[in-house]
Amino acid sequence: MNTVIEVAGLSKRFGGFTAIDDVSIAIEENSITGLLGRNGAGKTTMMQLLTGQEFRSSGSIRVFGEDPVENSGVLARTCFVKESQKYPDDYKPVHVFRSAPWFFPNWDAGFAERLVADFRLPLTRRIKKLSRGQLSAIGVIVGLASRAPLTFFDEPYLGLDAVARQTFYDRLLEDYAEHPRTVVLSTHLIDEVSDLLEHVVVIDEGRIVIDGSAEELRDSASTVAGARTAVDAFVAGRRVLHREELGGLASVTVGRLDAADRKAASAAGLELAGVSLQQLVIRTTTTDTSEGRRSA
Amino acid sequence: MTTIALSRSASRTPSSNRVLATFRLHFVNYETVVVLPWLIMAFIFFVNWMIWWMITRSLTSATDLADAREGFGWSGAMFFIFVYMMVVAVQAVNLTFPLAQGYGVTRRDFYLGTSLAFVMLAVAFSLVLTVLAFVEEATDGWGVGGSMFTLNYFGGDVWYERLWMFLVVFLFFFFIGAATAAIYVRWHTKGMYAFFAVLGLLVIGSAAVATLTRSWPAVGDWFVATGVEGLVLWSLVPTAASAVFGWLILRRATPRE
Numbered sequence: 408m409n410t411v412i413e414v415a416g417l418s419k420r421f422g423g424f425t426a427i428d429d430v431s432i433a434i435e436e437n438s439i440t441g442l443l444g445r446n447g448a449g450k451t452t453m454m455q456l457l458t459g460q461e462f463r464s465s466g467s468i469r470v471f472g473e474d475p476v477e478n479s480g481v482l483a484r485t486c487f488v489k490e491s492q493k494y495p496d497d498y499k500p501v502h503v504f505r506s507a508p509w510f511f512p513n514w515d516a517g518f519a520e521r522l523v524a525d526f527r528l529p530l531t532r533r534i535k536k537l538s539r540g541q542l543s544a545i546g547v548i549v550g551l552a553s554r555a556p557l558t559f560f561d562e563p564y565l566g567l568d569a570v571a572r573q574t575f576y577d578r579l580l581e582d583y584a585e586h587p588r589t590v591v592l593s594t595h596l597i598d599e600v601s602d603l604l605e606h607v608v609v610i611d612e613g614r615i616v617i618d619g620s621a622e623e624l625r626d627s628a629s630t631v632a633g634a635r636t637a638v639d640a641f642v643a644g645r646r647v648l649h650r651e652e653l654g655g656l657a658s659v660t661v662g663r664l665d666a667a668d669r670k671a672a673s674a675a676g677l678e679l680a681g682v683s684l685q686q687l688v689i690r691t692t693t694t695d696t697s698e699g700r701r702s703a
Numbered sequence: 704m705t706t707i708a709l710s711r712s713a714s715r716t717p718s719s720n721r722v723l724a725t726f727r728l729h730f731v732n733y734e735t736v737v738v739l740p741w742l743i744m745a746f747i748f749f750v751n752w753m754i755w756w757m758i759t760r761s762l763t764s765a766t767d768l769a770d771a772r773e774g775f776g777w778s779g780a781m782f783f784i785f786v787y788m789m790v791v792a793v794q795a796v797n798l799t800f801p802l803a804q805g806y807g808v809t810r811r812d813f814y815l816g817t818s819l820a821f822v823m824l825a826v827a828f829s830l831v832l833t834v835l836a837f838v839e840e841a842t843d844g845w846g847v848g849g850s851m852f853t854l855n856y857f858g859g860d861v862w863y864e865r866l867w868m869f870l871v872v873f874l875f876f877f878f879i880g881a882a883t884a885a886i887y888v889r890w891h892t893k894g895m896y897a898f899f900a901v902l903g904l905l906v907i908g909s910a911a912v913a914t915l916t917r918s919w920p921a922v923g924d925w926f927v928a929t930g931v932e933g934l935v936l937w938s939l940v941p942t943a944a945s946a947v948f949g950w951l952i953l954r955r956a957t958p959r960e
Contacts, residue, residue: 460804461957477954479718482807492805493958495798497735503802506731509724510806555807 409436410469411557411589412457417466419452419613426452428613429466434606437587439579441604441621443597443688449613450593451489454559457591458487470557486511486555488546490562494534500545501530504552511553518582519552525574526567539566547575551582560592572596576603597685607684611692621684628687632658633677641675648690660690718812725808725816726823729795736824740787741831747780748851755849772848776855784828785876792821792880796888796949801958810954817881818946825873833866856931868935875938882949889956 412434419427426449434440442450455461456468459475459482468475475481494503504523508514523530526544534542547563564572580603583590594600607624609617617624628648631638638657649660660682664672672679682690730736755775762768795817803813836852844850859865886894913919929937 455957458804458807459809462955477809477811479721479809479812482809483718483721485807486805487807488805493798493801495732495794495802497732499732502731506724506728507806509727510721510808549805 410434411436411471412591413467413469414457415467417456417468418464419449419456419461420464426613427456427463430610430613430615431466432608432615432618434589434591434608436589438605439583439590439592439603440606440608441597441600442591442593442608442610443617443684444593444610445692446595448610448692450610451491451561452613453610454487454489454561454591454593458482458485458559460487483510483512484555485557485559486550486553487559487561488549488563490543490546490565492546494545496535498534499531500528500534500537503534503545503549504530507549507553511555513554513556513586515552515554518554519548522548522551522578525578526571540564540568540571541566543567544571551575551578554582554586554588557589558591560590560594562593562595564594564596572599576600579603597688598683601684604684609688609691616691617687624684624687625681627663628660628682628690629664630658630660630680630682631672631677632656632680633675637675637677641672641677648687660686718809721808721812722816722819724806725803725813726819728799728803728806729817729820736791740784743787744781744784747783751778751780751851752845752847752849755844755847759847768848772844772850775844775848775850776853778851778854780851781832785872788824788828788873789876789880791824792877793884795820796881796884796953800888800953800956804958810956814950814953821874821877821881825870825877829866829869829873832869833862836865837862857935859932864932868932871935871938871942875942878942878945878949882945882952885949885952885956888958889952891959 410433412432414433415431417427417430418425430453442453444450452461456463457470457475459477462476470478470481471484473481475485500523504516504519507519508516522544526541526548528541528544528548529537534545537545543563543565544567547560547567550558550560550563564575567575576599579590592600592604601621604621607617607619607621608615619627631641633656635652635655635657638659642659642661645661647659647661651658664679669679758771759768762771799817800813804810808816832852839845839850839852857865857868859868883898886898890897913922926934
């Protein structure tokens with residue numbers, strides 16, 4: 408497997424605030440990675456560091472094997488249209504789609520046109536006067552039609568309605584199948600994208616709390632439910648991610664269970680259920696214990 | 704695991720392409736940069752021409768007419784275009800820069816492409832103004848003795864002198880605008896406060912020094928001796944300084960909302 412992004416011991420401090428704290432990750436070529444986390448967790452800063460927009464405080468970043476900062480060769484192969492992307496005051500969407508091909512050698516104008524129709528984006532209205540969703544659509548279209556070997560989507564669909572979001576997922580998957588590339592997607596709508604993702608990185612307060620393949624993560628945690636005494640006996644000595652109690656019943660989320668564990672649980676009359684990616688992220692980013700931090 | 708080698712593709716997309724792409728980016732909406740300022744210029748010209756026409760029509764004595772024509776020469780009607788271009792420069796750095804960053808342009812390529820756009824605009828607009836100045840002379844002030852492009856302050860009868868004056872003034876406004884915007888992009892509102900505070904202190908400090916050393920007459924003499932042409936030439940110092948500092952500031956700047 409080829410590595411497109413390699414980050415080691417990366418930190419970014421703004422004055423006394425540490426936005427990115429000793430992060431090490433690797434992202435492989437031609438994969439879709441979800442960069443998940445709460446507001447202010449460091450997702451945008453991370454993407455800005457990877458595209459040379461921010462300057463790191465310490466650590467190393469390798470994108471296509473090189474430092475991305477002021478590196479024309481690297482940046483010419485990346486596309487990063489932020490959720491908060493600013494456009495010149497007098498711009499209409501048409502100006503964006505006219506100029507974007509000058510910067511992205513793989514730009515597909517026909518694909519861009521189809522996407523404009525899909526999202527019903529008015530091309531000749533001033534960007535300033537567009538709705539939040541229409542503004543997001545511009546970024547989504549540039550991100551898709553640019554076909555950059557490394558594409559970042561930062562909260563790409565803020566304000567997009569459910570139909571438009573589904574269109575985005577569908578077009579992304581279709582185009583990705585035909586033109587494989589490396590996609591990094593940050594989002595809050597974890598359940599919606601969980602089927603899309605091959606790799607998941609969860610960041611919280613600037614630290615990586617989960618980094619693994621989506622498949623691995625799906626069975627990395629389970630919820631054990633049943634009589635409280637039986638649940639307590641079962642989870643004793645295990646890492647507890649979350650606990651809910653109601654009367655004599657308890658429902659506890661624990662880490663990975665092997666076949667023997669599952670057998671033991673059913674023997675004890677306990678119910679086992681999988682934990683969705685969204686639940687997993689919530690469990691791992693709300694606990695403030697150092698144990699929660701280390702889980703990965 | 705292996706890491707993808709970049710060299711092959713890097714050589715395929717040399718950054719000179721991205722300098723030129725950035726240059727073009729400033730003209731993608733050419734209405735704002737080129738069409739609108741000259742439409743405004745045409746409108747101002749029309750209004751001025753009407754005024755010149757009305758004044759010359761109402762004056763009968765030759766001496767009054769000569770006085771009026773002398774007065775027309777002190778017009779500032781076309782100065783707006785310099786300020787307009789400063790605003791173009793501010794927007795280029797404040798708003799086009801973040802977009803270029805999203806397009807994966809390095810700061811270096813952006814600054815080169817943007818400077819190229821400024822120089823091109825300055826040259827093209829100076830040429831147009833120079834041509835208009837000669838037309839103005841050839842038509843005896845558009846038939847009514849008016850003057851908008853041949854001004855008393857600028858002087859110069861030779862075409863390249865006129866071109867040079869316009870060019871230097873354009874460059875001054877472009878690069879002052881770009882450097883000021885770069886301060887904002889890098890340090891935001893705090894940077895603006897600090898910049899204008901320092902600027903204010905420098906001005907008031909210079910005035911204080913001139914007062915204490917009783918050198919105001921010498922200052923006045925210098926301005927008289929230097930003349931407009933000399934002052935325009937001296938403006939190249941802040942222009943060059945802005946171009947250099949603009950780059951030094953922008954090369955470590957990160958666009959934020």
